[in-house]
Amino acid sequence: MKWTQGVPTVPVRDIAVHPRENDLIIATHGRALFIIDDISPLRELSAALLKKKLHLFKVPEAYQFIRGGLSSYLSPGDTAFTGENKRFGACFTYYLLPSKKKGQEKKDPQAANRRALMERMRQAGMMGQRAARMMAMRSTSSRVKIIIENKEGQVIAQLNGPEEKGINRVYWNFQEQLPAQNEQSTRGRFGRGGVTVLPGEYTVRIKYEGQEVSQTFQVKTDPRFTIDLKVLQENYKMAKEAQKLSLALNKARQRIKETQEALKTIATALRQQRSPQMKELMQATRKLEGRLKDFSERLNPTPPKQGIADRSAGLQSQVMRAVMGIVRAGIEPVNEPARVRYEKAKVKLEKFIQELNDFFSTEVTNYQKKLQEAGFSLLKSYQPIEIKK
Secondary structure, X not given: OOOOOOOOOOOEEEEEEOOOXXXXXXXXXXXXXXXXXXXXXXXXXXOOHHHOOEEEOOOOOEEEOOOOOOOOOOOOOOOOOOOOOOOOXXXXXXXXXXXXXXXXXXXXXXXXXXXXXXXXXXXXXXXXXHHHHHHHHHOOOOOOEEEEEOOOOOEEEEEEOOOOOEEEEEEEOOEOOOOOOOOOOOOOHHHOOOOEOOOEEEEEEEEEOOEEEEEEEEEEEOOOOOOOHHHHHHHHHHXXXXXXXXXXXXXHXXXXXXXXXXXXXXXXXXXXXXXXHHHHHHHHHHHHHHHHHHHHHHHOOOOOOOOOOOOOOOHHHHHHHHHHHHHOOOOOOOOHHHHHXXXXXXXXXXXXXHHHHHHXXXXXXXXXXXXXXXXXXXXXXXXXXXXXX
């Protein structure tokens, strides 16, 4: 049987299984070493297991190991070799026997091309590996639901898993899912998640077409370092509070953007009507647009010129830097400069939010009343259609 997941066609001179990690180490002729992380699921395979629709293999202990940063050499030339490290996060491995539903038997003609592209990305260094992981996440099925709960039974994260026949593997990066919001969340680049969880016991549940499997597993700290659990708990508490600022900021940005888009649509419709009343509404619309632009500029000022510009004076940048200073404290206590920066940003954001709330409760509400009194609607009134006889 040929193993096709990440190992090229090449002579193999020796293999070994790591006694602690259960990683399969493959020594090739001329292509260096290849490591397949934790092959324990392969040892669990049996004829009876392969007949199951869904099976969750034993979840290993997950370590929140401390990661270092090294982008490249000082003078990398035209390329730089970067070996792929072990994935960070809790590893869930499950066996799936997908059902063949009518209308779903057709194979994706681009699936093989995507797999080949992802393999080339993995071999292209660190940036290619990250791109491959993001591409794999986008290709996961929404029918395979992976739910992580804490010891109290609260759902803290939800993932989608691949719906491929055979053994599938998914990683959870120890981050809680952001709280649900009524308004669309603007989470920034790469879909940043929530706060990193504390060490302890967690439960994973995988659901697929009426089937459910679950297991408890342990999240542990990096054993190479002496870590104070009280510091982690205090940092976690502060990070949860700081996250509230980030969520409020995102909600404010989204509300301003949505209202600006609505006013733009209304202004377009008002231009087509020539009555004096509509002219007054147009003036009111322009006034609101100016006020919203002021709010937007306070959050994220427009650069005075093209190119890379300093946006640090904006409230958005100040809040995000302050929040990240708390969230990224890691295993060390939050230092005093980070605390002071956070408190200052919190005061500024609270003042901004209060002014924005007052604006919507008064000026926007009065504007809506004017639209109603003028009988303005984006929908035209039509006479019944008749076929003349």
